[in-house]
Amino acid sequence: MTDEFEPLIVAFCCNWCAYAGADLAGVSRKKYPPNVRIIRVMCSDMVHPNLVMNALTKGADGVLIAGCHPGDCHYGGGNLKAEERANAIMLMLEDFGLEPERFRLEWISTSEGNKFAKVVSEMVADLKKLGPSPYKRG
Amino acid sequence: MTQKKALVIGGGIAGMQASLDLADQGIKVYLVERNPSIGGNMAKLDKTFPTLDCAACIITPKLVDTGGHKNIELLTYSEVQNITGEAGAFKVKVLKKARFVDIDKCTGCAACTQVCVLKNKILDEHNEGMGKRGAAYIPFPQAVPLKATIDPEHCLFLTKGKCTMKCVEACGPGAIDHEQKPEEVTLAVGSIIVATGFKLEDPAKKPEYGYGVYDNVITSLQIERLLSPSGPTGGEVKRPSDGEHPKKVAFLQCVCSRDLNTNIYCSRYCCMQAIKEAILLKEHNPDVEVTIFYIDIRAFGKGYEELYNRAKDEFGVNFVKGRIAEIHEKDDKSLVTIGEDIVGGGVVESKVDLVVLSVGVAPVPLPEGIGIEIPVWRDNFYRAKNQYVDAVTTDIPGVFVAGCAESPKDIPDSVTQGSAAAMRASILLEEK
């Protein structure tokens, strides 16, 4: 065991773009830190704010929602609904005393394996600077 | 009355795709494959370019779908003997060679292959001769059908009449039958898709490269088997002479392709295959020095140029423009390649541990005297009647061609042509 803090990130990835983008990161062997746990959702618009807030208040150091780029949504605009909701989540973070860096919404296409790796790497680095979630027990 | 049934000859990726696209339309398909399993050459590959997807991972669903489809009847280890009749009403005689295994009883448990007295004694064609198998064998773990075959050319009982017959003893369901006879069946079909694929040209046609003479000169398909985790070395690249991991590897492009003495045509996929294999070697061990000797790098398909750039920039594969004139073997079985470096200038000699020949492809025609003769191009691949309006219909009504039987191709183009042949064949079958 090392003393360095290793943040835990829960990532909701849409089936059509971001999940496939994360697959492509694998296919292209793009390395990124193993701190992320991906949950497949059909669309970024499926992620209930309660899922995000529950994660952040029960021990996750960060939450990522990743969907298709605007205009690319498989369902035609679900990602834009997710964006509206993300704005609301940002406000909730403040209420809960959580730093805005703990939540990110990203657009990652099926061909952006590099971007997926980059986003996760950045987020891990940011969260390391920020330290563990204040809700983390112990 | 048109037979609403089709015959597909050849169970490689093009033939499988054609079969699936017909069967999914509700058309009955007989798929004849001369080897014990479908899968063709693609099943021998480790990974595929340009995404480096593992070949077994992507071909297995196709194998399983083809093998399990309710409208597809597989006739593996079988050969077409004779075709008569005409579009809509062909009669096709097929010889089902004796497998000496009752495939209805065989569970594919492989117990017979473990006890065969010739185990690890016969050159294994699925491993391109890089590994050995017994006389009782299953070609590869994902084989469809997953059934054992007893090789009549080697089996001691079948050749000499004398064996301890451990296979029979080991076989729980009692599937082994050394008395099995070949069987001839006659199929009535409305249309025929020829997807007989390709074989590698014989690299011995270029004696200056010493294939078959020097231990450490291998083909591009042989190195696939060395790279493959399910291959004879478990995915470790070991040179044949001493099992050492090669530190310097040279790839020679256009061996028996673009060559006045063998084949003039370009074999189309070898540049990308070499680039992929070079990257895989680098992935296995970044310290391996890999050089590709080429005339032109033909990275023309979707995502290919991008992979070529990555090979150079990211993986540090060396590319040297020039044909190697000759290869010599040293006492320690390493090799000296001598050839021109067109860009750098002058004759270059380099000492390497392993040479990979990117051998060009040759057609695998239907046997002569089979009853139909499909016109060929000057390269001896089958020709479509008018490829600019219909890429798959031959001069013989009711007979279509797909995949490498028509010309050398990469996988996506073979898959596409397989689907195209299925479409054209289905139109004929559905005509009232």
Add this chain to the structure above:
Amino acid sequence: MTEEELRVGVYVCHCGTNIAGVVDVDAVVEYAASLPNVVHATKNMYMCSLPAQSGIKEDIKKHSLNRVVVASCTPKMHEPTFRAAVQAGGLNPFLYEQANIREHCAWVHADQPERATEKAKDLVRMAVAKARLLSPLNPKKIAVIRSALVVGGGPAGLRSAADLASRGFEVSLIEKSHFLGGNAVRSASLPFTDQTPREAAAVLTDALEDEKNISVHTGYEAESLNGYLGNFTISLVKKPRFVKECSNCGRCIAVCPVETDNEFDYGLSMRKAIYMPYDSAYPNYPAIDMSVCKKCGECVNACAESAIDLEAEDEKLDLSVGAVVIATGAKNYTPKDGEFGWGKSDRVLSLPVLERVLDKTGPTKGRLKGKVENVVFIGCVGSRQKKTSEEEKVNEYCSRICCTESVKNAIHIKDRHPDAGVFYLFRDIRTYGRDEYLYREALEKGVVFIQFEGDVPPEVNVLKKGAKVVVSDVLSRESFEIPASHVVLATGFEPGADADKVLEVFKLNRSADGFFQEAHIKLRPLETSTEGVFIAGACQAPKNLVESIASGSAAAAKAAVPLSMGEVELDPAKAMVTEFCDGCAICIDPCLGKAITLVEYEKDGELKKTVEVNEALCKGCGVCMATCPKKGIDVRHFTLDQLQAMVDAALET
């Protein structure tokens, strides 16, 4: 919840060395066995192999499993495979969950095997957590409309439409311009044949004429697509042609006073405002270009058939089809102003312009302008470009067919002008496959091939008649100066001009190179992420005519599958209303499929409200679920409880 005891089986795949080379598979199996409700945990070299699949089937019986988890590759690869195995074992296929420990773990954490193993355990725990809450689902079958839409009237689209029609389906072929044939019919010649591209296209248009069940709509573009595989509705808009089908007597064209550049000939010829791009164009009657027409009425007066209506307006058309083939093609790369002398001289041509020039029936009757002394082709213009900065957008890809097209034309020029010098300045000669015979022929006929390095491109200095071309020859390592009478830029291809709109309407994705993305680059080159929408021809990647034709037939085969079967299964992962719904209706507005309606009902004499979901319209995206504050609506197979269980499992360390 049912009373049934949960019995989960977990299977961990080695995937050869792909997973096992990084992740300690035995440790993951051991860990999985320790999880609650897991009654069986094992491993296999290849879980996708038939024996491993049979193993699942047998274990379901042997261990009375009622949930199965496989930890292997991405579910996008093998979820169908393992669902089928689970079903073969007698379980509902939706009682299956996959943990992606290859793409999302082993392959990206190869440098940290211990942490990769820990992550793999976490991913398995999350999958088991979801598996515990899975419910059996039964897909509904819906009828398929037995007709197809083909978008794009180039060779791939024509082939697709003709094939589907001959196969017995109703086909609507739409083409945005007023004439069919696409880019192919602008070429002068084809390799290895005397047949012209126009003759080849005519064979295909004749095939359309022969089919009763095909309707050709030129001037049409798709505005929107609704529905799903088997039941699409497409709204089309027609830009008027202003001419009804007529005998094409030509009087209207003769009297038209307006002359303008003929774009078909890249401005090398003029045409009238009412025009035919070329004599045998299909459909074989004129169209009016309203951007230049002065509405003088001369044509109307000249027309004996009353075929012309200058006041025609946009028309709308809605189609209902079961499947769609997109074949919207690619466009030629247009060099930047001054790139290799482009735009500075009429002696600097691009490949497509050269095709018009060499066409014996074309604007120059097949003749190059001026004296033909040295013709210099320059390869890879607009292709194989290298980024100079991270942000720069370049065409990194090879455009595939420019080498062959250049060599073909070099031979033509050499044949017609044996004394002229013909040069091809190239980076790599990519006359792949059989086209190598053309390269050989060109060499034999004396075409001079000079290789340059990608980062030292030739320079073109435009002169009064021709240009001075300077090239650094790789072979001799010398610089040559060629006095060129003509320079031909071997321009590549880019995604079609209306690609953005097509992508948006048909909900397709782009590959990194900008062309349309296929479902799988090797094995599903014709399918897309929208079920029932297929791609053919150069919209997917540059292709030569033979390859476009093959992909046209191939895409037709894909469309023919649902059309011939007459029904398809709906994905059962759709929204479902729960007991908590109180009919507040805030989910109705965000719904992307307009699938939710408010309903009232009576219970215990009280009027209550709730919502209802139309499952054919519901896309299963789940925006309703995330909008509802009361857990009143859920998406099957992705329920809030299932997602929450995965989150909880992820956090449980």
